[in-house]
Amino acid sequence: MTFENIRYVGVNDRDIDLFEGMYVVPEGVSYNSYVIIDEKSAVTDGVDGGFADVWLKNIAAVLGDKKPAYLIINHMEPDHSASIFAFAEKYPDATLVGNDKTFVMLSEYFGTAFEGRRLVVTDGEELSLGKTKLKFVFAPMVHWPEVMVTYDETDKVLFSADAFGKFGTLDVEDKWDSEARRYYFGIVGKYGLQVQGLLKKLSAYEIRAIFPLHGPVLRENLGYYIEKYNLWSSYTPEVDGVLIAYTSVYGHTKAAAEKLYEELKDRNVTVSICDLARSDWSQCVASAFQLSKLALATTTYNGEIFPAMREFIDCLVERNYKNRKIGIIENGTWAPVAAKLIRAKFEKCKNITFAETDVKIRSALNDESLAALKVLADEMSK
Numbered sequence: 001m002t003f004e005n006i007r008y009v010g011v012n013d014r015d016i017d018l019f020e021g022m023y024v025v026p027e028g029v030s031y032n033s034y035v036i037i038d039e040k041s042a043v044t045d046g047v048d049g050g051f052a053d054v055w056l057k058n059i060a061a062v063l064g065d066k067k068p069a070y071l072i073i074n075h076m077e078p079d080h081s082a083s084i085f086a087f088a089e090k091y092p093d094a095t096l097v098g099n100d101k102t103f104v105m106l107s108e109y110f111g112t113a114f115e116g117r118r119l120v121v122t123d124g125e126e127l128s129l130g131k132t133k134l135k136f137v138f139a140p141m142v143h144w145p146e147v148m149v150t151y152d153e154t155d156k157v158l159f160s161a162d163a164f165g166k167f168g169t170l171d172v173e174d175k176w177d178s179e180a181r182r183y184y185f186g187i188v189g190k191y192g193l194q195v196q197g198l199l200k201k202l203s204a205y206e207i208r209a210i211f212p213l214h215g216p217v218l219r220e221n222l223g224y225y226i227e228k229y230n231l232w233s234s235y236t237p238e239v240d241g242v243l244i245a246y247t248s249v250y251g252h253t254k255a256a257a258e259k260l261y262e263e264l265k266d267r268n269v270t271v272s273i274c275d276l277a278r279s280d281w282s283q284c285v286a287s288a289f290q291l292s293k294l295a296l297a298t299t300t301y302n303g304e305i306f307p308a309m310r311e312f313i314d315c316l317v318e319r320n321y322k323n324r325k326i327g328i329i330e331n332g333t334w335a336p337v338a339a340k341l342i343r344a345k346f347e348k349c350k351n352i353t354f355a356e357t358d359v360k361i362r363s364a365l366n367d368e369s370l371a372a373l374k375v376l377a378d379e380m381s382k
């Protein structure tokens, strides 16, 4: 489906080292912005600061002699908003559209709330551009408090802010799921309840296409993407299977994790394995949420859980990890405490069941711990 009156004016960022200061993005990321051409044209959102010039050129190339009447600010995170001041200077007659919270953030970032040239909208408020009627739907905490999405009632198009976004520049040809999942659980994962709220609001609207702030425009099979968001935000596993996440200093805990992997494969279980110290943590987090079960194998380290495992569990707990089964493999040479500490870390999480068998290793696998591994494999394959 093409929407002749909606043009892309965003940018691809291939040079970014870490998205939000912590996510590796080997295929870069796009900051999407669109122009809705009408009697009064509107630009939706901006781009990161280093791309302001390119963005303004893109807008001018689309509009020619005309000027945008509005800049609609769905999200104030600087990957989209850092260029707004440059826009406001170039187009002094343009009105900035946002909500109360948007303008508080604008004044914090830029020292001005743009009095005299702003339109403060409320939830559900509409704006006519001529032919196109827009409706603003508030979506607090998807992913910041000021977030709103803009529904184009004329074209039945949703400008969805960060929702339905993915990592990767727009020229990357990959399947949406993997990088959209990593993006979702990394960035919005904590706010499942708020995403559910937004999905409920949106179910009242006919949507023909979704224009997110990162990644490609979604034009077909929208039910597929919406169902993924429904699963993710309700913390429902997508796949029945086990992620084995381990840390190991000298290889003995790794051997146990690999043995569990084989045992589960033998039982025809879908299983993935990752070395937490050597893998992209955000990929491991996404896999943990994708699958229904989690096996954690770790060394005791200075009376604590090995640091990479500690951080991994913190990332899960922070993102409201729930509705899962967890198995534990603990290693320690003189005073193993990892299993006890792991259980304590998940105390805040809802609907977590632990496998009955903890595999306890003293330094290296032996007959007893090997037998326990098989019992754990039985439990995790149920």
Ligand SMILES: Cc1cc2nc3c(=O)[nH]c(=O)nc-3n(C[C@H](O)[C@H](O)[C@H](O)COP(=O)(O)O)c2cc1C
Pocket: 247, 248, 249, 250, 251, 252, 253, 254, 299, 300, 301, 302, 303, 304, 331, 332, 333, 334, 335, 336, 337, 362, 363, 364
């Ligand atoms: C720096 C360091 C600190 C450790 N601290 C503890 C500890 O506090 N208690 C314990 O039982 N084992 C401790 N260990 C031993 C490990 O938990 C583990 O048993 C050993 O490294 C063998 O497992 P691996 O081959 O998977 O690394 C420590 C090991 C290292 C390298």
Ligand SMILES: [Fe+2]
Pocket: 075, 077, 143, 144, 162
């Ligand atoms: Fe964001």
Ligand SMILES: [Fe+2]
Pocket: 077, 079, 080, 162, 213, 214
């Ligand atoms: Fe974003």
